[in-house]
Amino acid sequence: MSATTVLTLSEGGIADLDDVMQVMHDSFDPTYGEAWTGPQCAGLMPMPGVWLTVARLGPQIVGFGLGRTIAGEAELLLLAVARAAQRRGVGQAILKRFMSVAKRRGATRLHLEVRDGNPALALYRTAGFEEVGRRRNYYHGFGGQLYDALTLARAS
Template sequence: MMDDLDRIMAVMESAFDPQWGEAWTRRQVETSLVLPTTHYRLIAADGKAPAEGQNAAGFAMTRAAPGEEELLLIAVLPSQRGKGLGGKLLDILSQDARSRGASKIFLEMRENNPAQSLYHKYEFNQIGRRKDYYTTSDGSRMDALTFVKTL
């Protein structure tokens, strides 16, 4: 039977382009998930939580700190993009964060990430830039953009 870590990794391996080096290893995800401040959600293709044994169409993982959360990872299978699942995950994460006492959600991403339009649509605003933060697979450097959403 597929457990949640398997479902997260199946989405991650399909959704993240190796060119950008953004995918986490199974060990990194596993290590994060054992921490009490790390939270995750899975979503099925129908927009609900996947049933036991059902594959996930997407996932999101956050880390909580007093009064805030950080979106660590969010991904939707390429075959399921454009169906509103990423937005649904962001809505669920916002509700979850609020229920844990957060008033803000932060995220950081590479400057050319196409998800930027999704984040703007869901009221994330850019508040910072880290020059040359990411190194791509060809060795070039790329800025990181920091966003925040007030809950």
Template sequence: MASLSLSLRPGDARDAGAVEAVMAAAFDPQWGEAWTRSQLLGVMALPGIQLILAEMGQEPAGFALVRSVMDEAELLLLGVVPDHRRSGVASALVERVMHDCAAAGVVTLHLEVRANNPAVHFYTRHGFAKCGERRNYYKGADGRHYDAHTYQRAIG
């Protein structure tokens, strides 16, 4: 069997189904992090939104959703299908986001993540530094509250 290569491409509202499929596979329902189709399409209609899809062959492997305003951007969502984790998909998406942000004149990229999310280690390895905290921001399915940490990274 031939190995599949990773490809990245810009996406739009027509790719909402693929994004939903990745979110369903990638985001643990305990945390309520997956967006509804309505939320996704509502955000995608805003100015400054960029969707990047990662595909292995013809199958969605991950995505990144970014919003840029002036010289700042926020990584709103990043998801990778579990079968493709630790294979470079997330890194390729973040590198593409940073490249595209730099090309658009963005100087700072922000993100927010639940404090106990294992992705914190991924983001710090990619140059993001913690810059803020929102106490008890997230509520898990178990009823417990979790802090949100904000991170930023200089672009360029």
């Protein structure tokens, strides 16, 4: 980010879904089969305990995080940053906000799932998340390739 470009984080809603989907399509490589569809996101967003964080550089949404709290635990369902905004602290800012909102909502344990080999693993590990499980062949990638999902967790 340049000195004149300010990153802002705010709560998002259904009205942001088109921009969120653009970021998702830009950032999730179809090779791995990780991206969600618009109807999947739209169906989850109004549920109790679910919140959307959007990250903007100027007026443009360049990243988002979708989280939920339930029974004292929180799960980061999705985190994505547009390719042009990656490696600029956007993902880290979204993750920090997820952790803060989760704690404010009473979560004592945080969870997320990520494809084995995803570069975001370094971000999550730096934030204190540790592997607690593995789902073999969970992601079905382009051309039938299968990839493991890692379950990560940490105290809030």
